[in-house]
Amino acid sequence: xxxxxxxxxxxxxxxxxxxxxxxxxxxxxxxxxxxxxxxxxxxxxxxxxxxxxxxxxxxxxxxxxxxxxxxxxxxxxxxxxxxxxxxxxxxxxxxxxxxxxxxxxxxxxxxxxxxxxxxxxxxxxxxxxxxxxxxxxxxxxxxxxxxxxxxxxxxxxxxxxxxxxxxxxxxxxxxxxxxxxxxxxxxxxxxxxxxxxxxxxxxxxxxxxxxxxxxxxxxxxxxxxxxxxxxxxxxxxxxxxxxxxxxxxxxxxxxxxxxxxxxxxxxxxxxxxxxxxxxxxxxxxxxxxxxxxxxxxxxxxxxxxxxxxxxxxxxxxxx
Ligand code: SF4
Ligand code: SF4
Numbered sequence: 001x002x003x004x005x006x007x008x009x010x011x012x013x014x015x016x017x018x019x020x021x022x023x024x025x026x027x028x029x030x031x032x033x034x035x036x037x038x039x040x041x042x043x044x045x046x047x048x049x050x051x052x053x054x055x056x057x058x059x060x061x062x063x064x065x066x067x068x069x070x071x072x073x074x075x076x077x078x079x080x081x082x083x084x085x086x087x088x089x090x091x092x093x094x095x096x097x098x099x100x101x102x103x104x105x106x107x108x109x110x111x112x113x114x115x116x117x118x119x120x121x122x123x124x125x126x127x128x129x130x131x132x133x134x135x136x137x138x139x140x141x142x143x144x145x146x147x148x149x150x151x152x153x154x155x156x157x158x159x160x161x162x163x164x165x166x167x168x169x170x171x172x173x174x175x176x177x178x179x180x181x182x183x184x185x186x187x188x189x190x191x192x193x194x195x196x197x198x199x200x201x202x203x204x205x206x207x208x209x210x211x212x213x214x215x216x217x218x219x220x221x222x223x224x225x226x227x228x229x230x231x232x233x234x235x236x237x238x239x240x241x242x243x244x245x246x247x248x249x250x251x252x253x254x255x256x257x258x259x260x261x262x263x264x265x266x267x268x269x270x271x272x273x274x275x276x277x278x279x280x281x282x283x284x285x286x287x288x289x290x291x292x293x294x295x296x297x298x299x300x301x302x303x304x305x306x307x308x309x310x311x312x313x314x315x316x317x318x319x
């Protein structure tokens with residue numbers, strides 16, 4: 001039987017997904033028996049022109065991590081879609097925009113202003129900004145165009161499956177790869193995890209009194225080891241987040257930050273999380289409620305940490 005052909009690509013992301021793919025450990029040997037990696041810029045010397053020369057749908061599966069921040073990433077997403085039978089959004093950035101998607105609170109001008117002029121370590125007296133095209137004696141230099149808005153992979157090309165996580169747990173990656181190897185991929189559109197219910201379903205902490213008078217940041221309290229973190233005033237996104245990760249964060253005293261994305265049927269993970277948090281606030285007095293809510297530091301970063309680009313609003317409106 002011919003070996004499967006796999007492509008991996010890294011767009012607007014931190015690189016953690018590339019490491020997560022290696023975390024399948026010795027299962028990589030099983031993968032190597034049945035599959036060849038034909039494109040993986042971070043690890044093998046395959047050029048864009050090699051992919052361009054491939055016939056349409058000649059790659060069996062592309063694991064694409066990262067959102068679409070610039071014109072090069074958009075070009076690669078479209079090219080890999082054309083060449084791949086199956087396109088998988090791998091990780092939170094590809095599927096929801098992820099942490100880079102929080103830059104949708106700003107636009108290109110504001111980001112460049114901060115990065116190329118205002119940061120304390122920057123010395124840019126001539127106010128030079130990146131130019132997509134620049135003439136030099138040898139010809140014209142081109143760099144990718146930086147877009148105003150980070151988009152998800154599915155907002156750019158047709159996506160067949162999603163593997164969630166920031167980064168995906170090794171067991172989730174292997175679940176998808178095993179299904180691919182055995183020819184048992186689920187129906188198109190499936191988010192591949194071990195548990196489509198919420199992280200709370202995997203979490204051993206006890207839930208009982210849903211009454212919160214104050215929210216805390218993680219460094220402000222040492223939580224009780226067995227009680228639900230949300231019920232102790234820590235903003236745990238487990239109530240609004242797809243399970244399958246086995247809840248490692250709440251088990252290590254850290255609130256879930258929501259990296260496995262929304263549970264099935266939810267369009268806007270942040271709105272779902274907000275609604276869950278509102279239901280635990282223990283007050284009917286508007287002034288007290290305002291005070292409790294004012295204690296939530298960085299609300300966009302809490303409620304839309306990974307999903308701003310995929311939310312109903314998608315980005316901030318900049319006047
Ligand atoms: S809200 Fe967080 S700590 Fe509470 S049960 Fe759910 S995952 Fe566990
Ligand atoms: S507990 Fe939450 S933040 Fe931690 S891995 Fe699971 S989904 Fe991601």
